[in-house]
Amino acid sequence: MVEIDINCDMGESFGNWKMGRDDEVMPYITSANVAGGFHAGDPHVMRETVELATEHGVGVGIHPGLPDKMGFGRRTMDATPEEVRDYVVYQLGALMGFAARHDLEVQHVKPHGAMYSMLSESADHARAVMESVLEVDPELVYLATDMNIYEVAEEFDDLRAVFEGYVDLDYNPDRSLIVEKQVEPKDPDLVADRFVSIATEGEVEAVNGEVIDVPAESICIHGDGPNAVELLETIHERADEHSIDLVGLDELA
Template sequence: MVTIDINCDMGESFGNWTMGRDAEVMPYITSANIAGGYHAGDPHVLRETVDLANEHDVALGIHPGFPDKIGFGRRQIDVTPQEVADYVTYQLGALIGFAKATDLDVQHVKPHGAMYSLLSQSPEHARAVMEAVLDVDPSLIYLATDMHIYEVTEEYDELTAVFEGYVDLRYNPDRSLIVEKQLTPKPTDEVTDRFVQIATEGTVEAANGDTIDVPAESICIHGDGPNAVELLEAIHDAADEHGINIAAPSA
C-alpha cells in the first residue's frame, strides 16, 4: 500500500489577528508545520497549536521564517549562512520547549517563504541550515520543498529528507511552483486527481500539459485556502478509494 503524509502550515495567528483555519484543518492532516514566532505566531499560539496537534495525533514540525511579521516572512533579507542557521535553531528550540512540556517529540523542519527561497537559490545557506538541524537533533526530518534543496540534502548521509509536493498549486515544466498572490478556491476534482497522481505515480501534469516527476512522500495543503477543509475531505475520500494510506513520515 502506498503511504503519503499530508502537511499544513499552522500556528500563524498572532495576538488578535487570525490566520488560517487550524482547528478545522488539523483533523485531516498528519504533520503540522508550526510557525516559530518570527514570520508569524507568538508564544501563546505556539503552545495552543502544539496542544491542538497533540489532540489529533499530528506530528510536529517547525516552520521557521525570517524575522518579518509585517511582510509575513515573504520579503528577502540579506543574511549570512550562519545567521539563517541561527534563525532556524532559535525557532526550533522554541517548538522543542513546548513539545517537551507536553511530552512530545518534534519530527521535522520546513523553512517558510523567503527563507525557503534563499535556501533553494544558495546551497551554502542550505548547508548551514541542514548542519544546524543535525547539531540540534540528527533524527529530525528535513522537509524539502523543491529539488534544488533536496539535492543538497543528499550530501548528508545522516540527514533524513522527505520531498514535498503540492496539490493546491500548479507546477511549471521545470518543477517550480506557480505561486498565487492570493489563494483562490480550487476545484476538488483537480486537486484530488493531482493528489492521486503524485501518491501513486510520483508525477504531476504541469501547467503546459507536460508530465513531470514529483517524487513526493509528503503533500502540502494551504490551510488558509478558501476551501481547504473541503479539499482535505475530498483527498481523504480519494485516498480511501485508491488504497492510499495517509500517515506522517518516519526517520
Template sequence: MTAIDINCDMGESFGNWTMGHDEAVMPYITSANVAGGYHAGDPHVMRETVELAAEHDVGIGVHPGLPDRTGFGRRKIDATPAEVRDYVVYQLGALTAFARRHGATVQHVKPHGAMYSMLSESPEHARAVMNGMLEVDDDLIYLATDMNIYEVARDIDGLRAVFEGYVDLDYRADRSLIVEQELADRDPELVADRFVSIATDGVVEAANGEEIAIPAESICIHGDNPNAVAILEAIHDRVEEHDIELAPLSQIA
C-alpha cells in the same frame, strides 16, 4: 499500499489576528509545520497549535522564517549562512520546549517564504541550516520544497530528507510552482486527482498540460485556502478508494 504524508503550515496567527483554519484542518493532516514566531505566530499560538496537533496525533515540525513579521517572512534579508542557521535553531528550540511540555517531539523542519528561497538558491546557506538541525537533534527530518534543496539535503551525512509536492497550486513544466498573490477556491475533485497521481505514480500535470515527475512522499495543503476543508475531505475519500495510507513524516523518512 502507498504511504504518504499530508502536511500543512499552521500556527501563523498572531495576537488578535487570525491566519488559516487550523482547528478545522488539523483532523485531516498527518504533519503540521508550526510557525516559529519570527514571520508569524507567538508563544500563545505556538502552545495552542502544539496542543491541537497532540490532540489529533499529528506530527509536529517547525516552520522557521526570517525575522520579518510585517512582510510575513516573504521579503529578502541579507543574512550570512551562520545567521540563518541561528534563526532556525532559535525557532526550533522554542517549538521543542512547547512540544516537550505536551509529551510530544519535533519531527521535522520546513523553512518558510524568503528563507526557503534563500536556501534553494544558496547551497552554503542550506548546508548551514541542515547541519545546525543535526546539532540540535540528529533524528530531525528536512522537508524539502524543491529539488535544489532536496539534493543538498541528501548529501548531508545523517540527515533524513523528504521531498514534498503541491496539489492546490499549479506547476510549470520545469517543476517550479506558480504562486498566486491570493489563494482562491480550488476544485476539490481536481486537487484530489492530483493527490492520487503524485501518491501512486509520482507524476502530475503541469499548467501547460505536460506530465512532470514529482517524487513526493509528502503533500502540502494550504490551510489558508478558502475551501481547504472541502479539499481535504475529497482527498480522504480518494485515499480510501486507492489503498493509500496516510502517515506522518516520522513513519515515512
C-alpha cells in the same frame, strides 16, 4: 499499500491577527508545520497549536521564517548562512520547549517563504541550516520543498530528508511552483486527482499539460485556502478509494 504524509502550515496567527483555519484543518493532516514566531506566530499560538496537534495525533515540526512579521516572511533579506542557521535553531528550540510539555517530540523542519527561497538559491545557506538541524537532533526530518534543496540534503548521509509536493498550486514545466497573489477556491476533484497522481505515480501535470516528475512522499495543503477543508475531505475519500495510507513523516523517512 502506498504511504504518504499530508502536511500543513499552522500556528500563523499572532496577537489579535488570525491566519488560517487550524481547528478545522488539523483533523485531516498528519504533520503540522508550526510557525516559530519570526514570520508569524507567538508563544501563546505556538502552545495552542501544539495542544491541538496532540489532541489529533498529528506530528509537529518547526516552520522557521525570517524575522519579518510585517512582510509575513516573504520579503527578501540579506542574511549570512550563519545568521539563517541561528534563526532556525532559535525557532526550533522554542517549539521543542512547548512540545516537551506534552511529551511530544518535534519531528521535522520546513523553512518558510523567503527563507525557503534563500536555501533553494544558495547551497551554502542550505548546508548551514541542515548542519544545524543535525547538531540539534539528528533524528529530525528535513522537509525539502524543491529539488535544489533536496539535492543538497542528499549530500548528508545522516540527514533524514523527505521531498514534498503540492496539489493546490500549479507547477511550471521546470517543477517550480506558481504562487498566487490572491488565493482562490480550488476544484476539489482536480486537487484530489493530483494527490493520487503524486502518491501513486510520482508525477503531476504541469500548467502547460506536460507530465513532470514530482517524487514526493509528503503533500502540502494550504490551510488558509477558502475551501481547504473541502479539499482535504475529497483527498481523504480518494485516498481510501486508492488504498493510499496517510502516515506521519516519522513513519516515512
